[in-house]
Amino acid sequence: MSTPTTAHEILIVSIARLLRGTRHVAVGAASPIPAAGAMLARALAETQDEPKLRLSILGSVAHNFFTNGSAELFDCAAQGRIDAFFLGGGQIDGSGNVNLVGVGDYPEGTVRWPGSFGSAFLYFQIPRVILFREEHTPRVMVEKVDFISAPGVSSEGIWRKGGPHALLTGKGLFGFDATRPGFHLQTLHPGHTLEDVTAATGFRFSHAHATPETPPPDAATLALIRGRIRDELHESYPDFAATLRTAPLPSPLKEPSS
Amino acid sequence: MQDPLGRLAAQIGxxxxxxxxxDYGGVPMALTRAIIAAGIDDLHLVCVPTGGMQVDMMIGAGLVKTIETSAVxxxxxxxxxxFNAAVRAGRVAMMDATCPAIHAGLLAAQKGVPFVPIRGLIETDVLANRLDWCVxxxxxxxDTGDDPIVLIPAIHPDAxxxxxxxxxxxxxxxxxxRRELAAMAYSTKTTLVTVERMFDGDLMADEMTAAGTLPALYVTDVAVAARGAWPLGLWGEYxxxxxxQHRYAQAAxxxxxxxxxxxSDVRAGAA
Incomplete structure (x- = not known):
C-alpha cells in the first residue's frame, strides 16, 4: 500500500475488531467513525465467512432495520437483540460513568451539552457498549463526572445486563474491568506514548509494563475501508466519507462504464 | 380569511x-414560524424524544417556560x-429525560394507564433530578430479593x-x-399536522397506504405547507x-x- 494508514483508519479498524462476533450492532446519530467501524466489521464477517452481522444505523435508510419509529431501538435493546452500541461523552470518568449533560452545578452549570439521549437506558441493556471519544484530554477524561447520565457500574441488586466494554480514544484503546471498576490501557495508537496518555487522562488506569501499539489494518482491510466502506458511508455521512481516501484502482486503466 | 398555518397556530395557546x-421525524418548521409569530409564551415542550432547530428557535423567541427532553x-x-444559553441562565425549567422514558410516558398515555415501568436509570443524575418519576x-x-424499577408517569400533552x-x-x-408520530397523536386530544400535499383519494382504502396511515380519528386539523420542514429534511421527500442550518447555528x-x-426568517415563512 503506497499511502500510510491515517489516524481515522486506525480507529475504524479498532472498532471493527471490538465488534467481532456480534450479530446486531446499532449506531447512534452523528457517529461517522463508529458507523464506518461497524460497516467494516460487517464486511470482514462476510469475507471471513463468519455469522452475518446486521447494522442499524440511525439516520440511514439503506442500513437500518427499524420500522416502528424511534422507540424501536430501545425496545430492540430491551429484547436483547442488540449486541453492541456506542456512547460518547462530554466527560468520561475512571469508573466508566458518562456525562452528556454539562459541566458545573446542574442545571445551570457553566457548559451545557445536548443531553443524555438514550444512554441512561442503553448502558444497562447492551452487553458491549463501546465508549468512543476522539478527543483525549483531561477535560474529557476526568476523575469524576459532574453529572451521571449513565453509570459505568451499578450497585448489587440493580438490574443490569449491559455496560462498558472498551474505551477507544484518539490516543489508545482501553478495556474495562467492572469489578474494580476501572480501565486498563491495552494498546497505544501509532505516535502516542504512555506518558502522553497519562498526562491527558484525569483518571487513574492500569497498564502493562510495556503497552503494545494498536496494530494497523492489513492491506486488504485498508482497501475495504477506502473502497466499500467509503461507498456505504456516503449516504449518511457524505462529508466524512469524502475524507477517506479512494481505494487504489486494480490497474492503471479505468474500468469501462457499463 | 385566515391562512391555513395561522388557523393551526391559533389552536396553540x-x-x-x-x-x-x-429532527428527522417530520418537524413542522413552517407552522413553528407561525406559532412564534402568534406571540404566545409559557409553553411546556415535550421533545419526542429530542429537539433541534425548532426547539432552539422557540426558546430563543421566548415561548418556552419548561422543556422536557432527552437532548437538544x-x-x-x-x-x-x-437552548444552551437559556439553560445556563436559568431562563427555562429543565426536565432532562432519556429517550425511552419519553416513549414510555407517551405509551402510558396511549394505554390510558398512570405509568409505565422502564429498566435502567437507577443511580443516574437523570433520575435524581426527576421528582415526578419514582422507583x-x-x-x-x-424471589425475595429487591428489584428496584423506575416508573414513568403518563405524558399528556395539550397538543x-x-x-x-x-x-x-x-x-x-x-x-x-415514523410510528412515534402516532404515539404523539394518541397521547393528546389536539393533533395539528402540516403536509407537503393532499392525496387525491382515501389513504385508508388501500392496505398499502392504510398500514402507514394515522387515521383521522386522531387528527384535529391539517394544513398544506409545501417544503414545510425546511430547513430540516423530510423522510422520503427531501x-x-x-x-x-449552519447559517442559523452561526447567527443564533x-x-x-x-x-x-x-x-428575516419569520417574514420568509409568512410570505
Missing part, C-alpha cells in the same frame, strides 16, 4: 404542553445555542404538532414508518438544507444574530 417530533442539538450543525420494588420479582408527506380530504395522514450564537435571523 400560552401555557400549553406541546409535543414536538425529533442542531445535529451536524453543532450545539443548540439558544418501586418490582412487585412481581421471582402535538408534526409535518408529514400527505393527508387525504378525510383527515387521514400518512406517517409511513434532504435538510445543511447550509441554512448571539441574541442580536438570533433576532436578525428570526426577523
Amino acid at each position: 400560552s401555557g400549553m404542553k406541546l409535543a414536538v417530533p425529533v 442539538s442542531l445535529g451536524e450543525a453543532g450545539g443548540a445555542p439558544q 418501586i420494588n418490582n412487585p412481581m420479582a421471582d 402535538a404538532i408534526f409535518h408529514a408527506p400527505m393527508a387525504d380530504r378525510f383527515g387521514n395522514v400518512w406517517i409511513g414508518r 434532504d435538510g438544507d445543511v447550509a441554512e 450564537r448571539t441574541p442580536e444574530g438570533f433576532a436578525a435571523y428570526m426577523a
Whole structure:
C-alpha cells in the first residue's frame, strides 16, 4: 500500500475488531467513525465467512432495520437483540460513568451539552457498549463526572445486563474491568506514548509494563475501508466519507462504464 | 380569511404542553414560524424524544417556560445555542429525560394507564433530578430479593404538532414508518399536522397506504405547507438544507444574530 494508514483508519479498524462476533450492532446519530467501524466489521464477517452481522444505523435508510419509529431501538435493546452500541461523552470518568449533560452545578452549570439521549437506558441493556471519544484530554477524561447520565457500574441488586466494554480514544484503546471498576490501557495508537496518555487522562488506569501499539489494518482491510466502506458511508455521512481516501484502482486503466 | 398555518397556530395557546417530533421525524418548521409569530409564551415542550432547530428557535423567541427532553442539538450543525444559553441562565425549567422514558410516558398515555415501568436509570443524575418519576420494588420479582424499577408517569400533552408527506380530504395522514408520530397523536386530544400535499383519494382504502396511515380519528386539523420542514429534511421527500442550518447555528450564537435571523426568517415563512 503506497499511502500510510491515517489516524481515522486506525480507529475504524479498532472498532471493527471490538465488534467481532456480534450479530446486531446499532449506531447512534452523528457517529461517522463508529458507523464506518461497524460497516467494516460487517464486511470482514462476510469475507471471513463468519455469522452475518446486521447494522442499524440511525439516520440511514439503506442500513437500518427499524420500522416502528424511534422507540424501536430501545425496545430492540430491551429484547436483547442488540449486541453492541456506542456512547460518547462530554466527560468520561475512571469508573466508566458518562456525562452528556454539562459541566458545573446542574442545571445551570457553566457548559451545557445536548443531553443524555438514550444512554441512561442503553448502558444497562447492551452487553458491549463501546465508549468512543476522539478527543483525549483531561477535560474529557476526568476523575469524576459532574453529572451521571449513565453509570459505568451499578450497585448489587440493580438490574443490569449491559455496560462498558472498551474505551477507544484518539490516543489508545482501553478495556474495562467492572469489578474494580476501572480501565486498563491495552494498546497505544501509532505516535502516542504512555506518558502522553497519562498526562491527558484525569483518571487513574492500569497498564502493562510495556503497552503494545494498536496494530494497523492489513492491506486488504485498508482497501475495504477506502473502497466499500467509503461507498456505504456516503449516504449518511457524505462529508466524512469524502475524507477517506479512494481505494487504489486494480490497474492503471479505468474500468469501462457499463 | 385566515391562512391555513395561522388557523393551526391559533389552536396553540400560552401555557400549553406541546409535543414536538425529533429532527428527522417530520418537524413542522413552517407552522413553528407561525406559532412564534402568534406571540404566545409559557409553553411546556415535550421533545419526542429530542429537539433541534425548532426547539432552539422557540426558546430563543421566548415561548418556552419548561422543556422536557432527552437532548437538544442542531445535529451536524453543532450545539443548540439558544437552548444552551437559556439553560445556563436559568431562563427555562429543565426536565432532562432519556429517550425511552419519553416513549414510555407517551405509551402510558396511549394505554390510558398512570405509568409505565422502564429498566435502567437507577443511580443516574437523570433520575435524581426527576421528582415526578419514582422507583418501586418490582412487585412481581421471582424471589425475595429487591428489584428496584423506575416508573414513568403518563405524558399528556395539550397538543402535538408534526409535518408529514400527505393527508387525504378525510383527515387521514400518512406517517409511513415514523410510528412515534402516532404515539404523539394518541397521547393528546389536539393533533395539528402540516403536509407537503393532499392525496387525491382515501389513504385508508388501500392496505398499502392504510398500514402507514394515522387515521383521522386522531387528527384535529391539517394544513398544506409545501417544503414545510425546511430547513430540516423530510423522510422520503427531501434532504435538510445543511447550509441554512449552519447559517442559523452561526447567527443564533448571539441574541442580536438570533433576532436578525428570526426577523428575516419569520417574514420568509409568512410570505
